[in-house]
Amino acid sequence: MLNALREPSTNYRAMTDEILLHDTEVVDGDEPIRPDEIELPCFYEVEFSAGDGSTQVIENHGHKMRFPLSKLTKRGVSPENAACATASGNSMEPTIADGSPIAIDKGTRHIIDGKIYALDHGGMLRIKRLYKLPLGRVRLVSDNADEYPEETYSLMGPDSPKIIGRVFWWEVFD
Incomplete structure (x- = not known):
């Protein structure tokens, strides 16, 4: 038993051989887009300047994020x-x-x-599991159910959230 702890098994070696480290590439915002990349438009939420202070989800036609086309294809996501x-x-x-x-x-x-979805709910951008x-x-x-209780809606009612689409990627730094 003690020898098994000292020497890695063949299975362990096989697992570590499968770990691939990728080089990180920093792309300057002014660098031209490569043929294997796509720039995706970004949504943002704006508050109406007058009225009841409600919000509206709109597409920002200036700010974009770059993604490898291969990643979108692998997830079955059409760039458009x-x-x-x-x-x-x-x-x-x-x-x-x-x-x-x-x-x-x-x-x-x-x-x-x-799965996680982005919703337009009365003009507010919301992200929830559906x-x-x-x-x-x-x-x-x-996911933070302690502070945000579960909600139920009709998909056809006047207060129903409109599904913008499924969230297929997110980034979190710790």
Whole structure:
């Protein structure tokens, strides 16, 4: 038994041989886009300058994020359906932290139980896990359930959230 602890097994060696380290490449914002990249537009939330102070989700046609085309293809995301946004608030922590960039597949609006979606809910950009319920209803679940209780809505009601798309990527630094 003691020898088994001292010498790595063949399986252990095989596992470590499979770990690949990739070089990090820093791209200057002015560098031309490469043929194997795509720049995705970013959504942001703006507050109306007059009226009741409600918000509206709009697409920012200036700010963009670069992604390798191979990553989108691997996830089944068409570049014309992809966009980015910034998470705001702590409702999806620890999975998605406040201020984290996210990428959304606007082509996937059907609900896959437990996946994370971006929603336009009364003009507010929200990010939640969705679960289908009978009779055209949906559960909105936050990963930070202690502070943000589960919500239920009809997908056809006046207060229903509109699915922008499925969140397929996010970035979190610790």
